[in-house]
Amino acid sequence: MSLPENAPSIAVVGVTGAVGQEFLSVLSDRGFPYRSIKMLASKRSAGKHLTFEDNEFEVEELTADSFDGVDIALFSAGGSISKKFGPIAVDRRSIVVDNSSAFRMDEDVPLVIPEVNPDAVEHIRLGNGKGALIASPNCSTIICLMAATPLHRRAKFKSHKEYGIQQKKFQKHSWQT
Numbered sequence: 001m002s003l004p005e006n007a008p009s010i011a012v013v014g015v016t017g018a019v020g021q022e023f024l025s026v027l028s029d030r031g032f033p034y035r036s037i038k039m040l041a042s043k044r045s046a047g048k049h050l051t052f053e054d055n056e057f058e059v060e061e062l063t064a065d066s067f068d069g070v071d072i073a074l075f076s077a078g079g080s081i082s083k084k085f086g087p088i089a090v091d092r093r094s095i096v097v098d099n100s101s102a103f104r105m106d107e108d109v110p111l112v113i114p115e116v117n118p119d120a121v122e123h124i125r126l127g128n129g130k131g132a133l134i135a136s137p138n139c140s141t142i143i144c145l146m147a148a149t150p151l152h153r154r155a156k157f158k159s160h161k162e163y164g165i166q167q168k169k170f171q172k173h174s175w176q177t
Contacts, residue, residue: 003035008034008035011038011089012076013062013075013076013085015045020041020076037057040059062077070094072094073096074097078100082100082102082103090132091131098135099136101138
């Protein structure tokens with residue numbers, strides 16, 4: 001991957017864990033452009049070396065200063081780490097995508113599945129000098145909603161109550177055949 005100067009700088013928080021490694025795989029597989037990348041983890045993992053896209057990186061200890069100059073921070077280090085460092089990264093003007101449960105129920109934080117509700121982040125722009133926090137549902141919810149959302153949109157239900165009424169009609173009809 002080339003490192004274009006106008007591309008964002010990335011930080012992966014929890015890079016030595018399974019999801020952190022998956023973040024790197026997805027970035028590479030999709031050819032996501034970046035100008036720099038920071039590998040961040042706990043003090044215990046600091047100093048380890050990782051190879052990513054034929055380059056060797058040293059894992060850095062996660063600190064408040066880790067987000068200076070970072071445009072996008074991908075978090076997967078657990079809820080307590082996200083609660084502590086997510087707001088710090090936002091204050092340092094990073095766009096944080098959090099994979100933990102820390103902010104999923106926070107009504108001020110968009111809970112986003114890009115294929116389902118991309119409009120929830122329309123107000124967030126890279127390079128506008130403002131940080132932002134984006135929550136991600138857990139993996140089973142993402143899979144379920146990616147399948148259910150097209151069905152929901154096709155059915156055009158306006159409410160759960162309307163869905164329940166239609167479900168009862170369907171059940172009554174299916175028992176009669």
